[in-house]
Amino acid sequence: MTDQLESRLRSTLGHAAEHAPKAPSGLPTEVVSRSRRRRTRSQALVAALAVTAVALPVTLTATGGQEGDVVATGTIDPGHRIPSAMDGKTPLGERLGIDNPSEERPLTLWYAKGKTGMFLCHSYESRTGVTTEGCGKPLDDRKATDQGSTNSFPYPSTGVVMHFGTARPEVARVTALFKGGDRATGTIHRPKGAPQGIWTVSVPTSETVTAFEFADAKGRTVARVRSKPEVFPEEKAQPVGPEVRMTGGLSVGLYKVPGETLLWKLDGQTVVMHLVEPDHLMTDMDGKKYPVEMTEHDKRWLGIASAQTARVTLLFGDGQSVSAATRPDPWNLGIRLFGGRHDRARSIIYERFQIIGYDDAGVEIWRQTQEKH
Secondary structure, eight states: OOTTGGGOHHHHHHHHTTTSOOOOTTSOTTOOOOOSSTTSOOOOOOOOTTOOOOOOOOEEESSSSOTTOEEEEOOOOTTSOOOOTTTTOEEEEEEEEEEETTTTEEEEEEEEEETTEEEEEEEEEOTTSOEEEEEOSOOOSOSEEEEEEOOOSSOOTTSEEEEEEEEOTTOOEEEEEETTSOEEEOEEEOOTTOSSEEEEEEEETTSOEEEEEEEOTTSOEEEEEEOOOOOOGGGGOOOSSOOEEOGGGEEEEEEESSSEEEEEEETTEEEEEEEOOTTTTTBOTTSOBOSEEEEEETTEEEEEEETTOOEEEEEETTSOEEEEEOEEOTTOOSEEEEEEEOOOSSOGGGSOEEEEEEOTTSOEEEEEEEOOO
16 A cells, blocks of 8 residues: 555554544444544545455444544444444435545545535545545535645645535636635536535645635626635654655654654655554554555655565566665664655556565565555
8 A cells, every 4th residue: 555555544543642533332442533623634544555455344433423524434344334424414416526636536525415404525535445525514605615625644645635615606716825826726516406516626735725716707706715724733743863864855753743653754744654653563453563564655665664674675567676775763663764766657556566575685584465456
């Protein structure tokens, strides 16, 4: 699993225990939904590259399926009752299916009616197969509303975030205004049978959106919605001990946010994180140890491996391979760091490959297979 690997379920516990509600009664305590606010993309993090398994879908909910919840799928007993963000709601009109630029997977938006009013709901799948769905707060009589985005922490490796919301019939255009004066024009969608339109606008993660401006068919501004940037505590955390410079412009440091975590940064922006607390260091949800945790970001492959690993190789199905020597960690975690670049045409998440570890003598000491997604 690549592209941040979504750093597995245990990472959610380590990084968001104070923010994330526990799963409903009957679900394992390891499985929770990260929910910083309604607009924040909640994440269900899945097991890292070490284990390849068949995942059975399950829906987790923050508060038991009430209106306004965000839910996420994970892996659990298929006999368990699966709550849904649509419990007690009736869909209104057709669903809008578009591409989610943050995950390169489909994003679905639709209206629904519930006990307390009308809602805009959404559902999208991550690159690693985890599905998130939710419905916003009951809509009022405003001409346009900001209902959320596909933002996350670490930020999407594609470098693009999509914002979305509601638009009444008089709204014909949406524009995202950036700090510094630039702007980006979005799209107004009109699903058949929907009570209102749906707007979407995609922006680079490098830009700060200050507001969304809405105009009618004659270009007159009919609404303006201020955007409050997401704030993640990890962004302001200070490293514990030295930072390590890696290839490809990456650096990695140890942080307590609140659990011990390695944050990999590119040009000062966090792109990958690995939970490294002793009880969770390179383990699956059953506590079984594994030898490697690998992630991909913008043609960079990187991660952590067992202390005996001197070199890591990616072997692709067409016989091509790339290798990287490991480096010791300065924090005495008992791991090795590695990183390199690849020249595959697409993200390697779309390929089946093997990742192989060698010791100082060049002897293979472990091998893992990664299935494509």
